[in-house]
Amino acid sequence: MEPEKDFKIHQQVRVIALPTYVKTAEPMPMLRPPNVIHLGEIGRVLDRRPGGYWAVRFDQGAFLIESHYLAAVEEPEQPTSHTL
Numbered sequence: 001m002e003p004e005k006d007f008k009i010h011q012q013v014r015v016i017a018l019p020t021y022v023k024t025a026e027p028m029p030m031l032r033p034p035n036v037i038h039l040g041e042i043g044r045v046l047d048r049r050p051g052g053y054w055a056v057r058f059d060q061g062a063f064l065i066e067s068h069y070l071a072a073v074e075e076p077e078q079p080t081s082h083t084l
Contacts, residue, residue: 005067007045012073013056015041019069025055025062036060042073 007013018034025046037043037058046055046062053064 005070005072007048007054007067007070007072009045009047011045012042013045013054013070014073015039015043015065015069016071017069019066023064025049025064029064032063037063 015037016039018037018039020034021031022034022036023029023031037060041058043056043058046057049055049064052067054067054070055062056065056070
């Protein structure tokens with residue numbers, strides 16, 4: 001089994017595989033079909049939850065996603081200005 005990934009709060013993550021369902025990150029979580037998020041979609045980590053779950057904010061809302069469905073998004077390089 002692959003080791004659990006560790007993300008930082010507010011870090012951007014990408015969906016690398018879709019779960020069979022997703023759970024909303026609300027006080028009373030609801031199960032939703034997996035098509036509320038899309039493969040490759042980028043979200044922002046809100047917090048860590050027990051059991052290897054991460055609360056992640058996507059455009060459609062916040063969902064609880066297990067770490068093996070996520071990968072960290074590498075920060076884009078900052079453009080450098082060159083003076084000639």
